[in-house]
Amino acid sequence: MSQPRRPLVVEVVGPAGAGKSALIAALMQREPSIQPVLRLRQLRHLLPLVWSVVLLLPVLLEVYWESPRSLRTTLRYLARLQAFHQVVKRHVARPWKAVVLDEGPVFTLAMLSGVSMGKRFARAWHAALDQWAQTLDAVVWLDAPIVVLAQRIRTRAKAHEVKEQDFAAIEAFLSRHRRLFDEVVSELTRGGSAQVMAFSTEHVSAEEIAARLMAVLDGRTTGWIHATQAPGALHGRAP
Numbered sequence: 631m632s633q634p635r636r637p638l639v640v641e642v643v644g645p646a647g648a649g650k651s652a653l654i655a656a657l658m659q660r661e662p663s664i665q666p667v668l669r670l671r672q673l674r675h676l677l678p679l680v681w682s683v684v685l686l687l688p689v690l691l692e693v694y695w696e697s698p699r700s701l702r703t704t705l706r707y708l709a710r711l712q713a714f715h716q717v718v719k720r721h722v723a724r725p726w727k728a729v730v731l732d733e734g735p736v737f738t739l740a741m742l743s744g745v746s747m748g749k750r751f752a753r754a755w756h757a758a759l760d761q762w763a764q765t766l767d768a769v770v771w772l773d774a775p776i777v778v779l780a781q782r783i784r785t786r787a788k789a790h791e792v793k794e795q796d797f798a799a800i801e802a803f804l805s806r807h808r809r810l811f812d813e814v815v816s817e818l819t820r821g822g823s824a825q826v827m828a829f830s831t832e833h834v835s836a837e838e839i840a841a842r843l844m845a846v847l848d849g850r851t852t853g854w855i856h857a858t859q860a861p862g863a864l865h866g867r868a869p
Contacts, residue, residue: 637665637726638847639718639765641734643811644772644831645804646790647782652836653772653843654730660840663727667717667734682712692750700745708751711738711758718765728847735762736769736818740810763818770843771815771828773808776801778832 642650657664686708693704714734721729735758742755773779780800783790792803818824827846829839 636722637724638728638767639722639731640728640768640770640847641731641736641766642770642772643734643736643815645779645807645811646792647779647786647804648772648774649831649836649839650732650772653770653831653839654732656836656840657730657843660837661727661844663725665721665724665726665729667714667721667729667731682709685712686754689750689754692748693745696748697746704742704745704751707738707741708754708758711735711742711762714738715758715761715765722765735759735766736811736814739814739817740807743810743813759814759817763824766818766824768825768827768847769815769818771811771826772831772839773828774830774832776804779804 642653644650654666658666686705689708690701690705693701714731718729718731739755739759739762745751747755774782777797780797783793783800792800795803815824815826819826827843829842831839
């Protein structure tokens with residue numbers, strides 16, 4: 631008797647305004663056996679977070695010594711990165727079709743890329759990269775032209791750090807995030823087996839993308855792209 635296939639671990643990534651939350655909501659409505667892992671804000675996540683901080687104390691001391699201003703960013707993201715993996719491991723042991731991550735390893739590793747890397751921090755960053763390269767099955771990239779993203783950021787009710795800034799500032803913010811995501815996904819796909827899918831949300835709804843994505847995950851059609859095509863996909867030229 632064959633063993634049931636473990637759930638696929640999928641991260642939805644993209645710049646602000648790309649439609650990540652809308653896609654995850656559409657996936658959950660379409661497929662009840664999809665488990666979202668969105669934030670580590672529940673009480674049951676406290677122990678993994680605390681344990682991660684304990685394990686990272688040597689790294690945090692190094693960052694504090696070399697770049698005190700980076701300590702908050704390092705603590706916030708590196709501890710979450712390790713705790714996130716423990717939470718996902720528990721979900722993978724259950725009979726879900728897929729575990730879908732928002733602000734998962736791609737996002738978190740990208741946010742840590744701006745920290746000055748001492749020896750211990752660099753080892754921790756690359757260890758996390760290697761760990762997630764063996765865990766993550768797929769990356770779903772969402773994007774749209776910057777003018778579209780900027781309009782969405784400015785008009786939606788959700789707060790954002792660049793919402794009240796001018797277009798040049800929003801463009802710089804979005805371009806930086808695209809570049810960081812590009813670099814991290816290239817590293818993840820080089821070191822592991824994660825596949826890549828890309829969708830433009832300029833003219834395609836979240837419901838349509840959810841239908842296409844489920845067809846790919848169910849094996850009814852193909853939607854994978856090569857990692858070297860990812861930068862173009864991120865810039866809104868995906869199908």
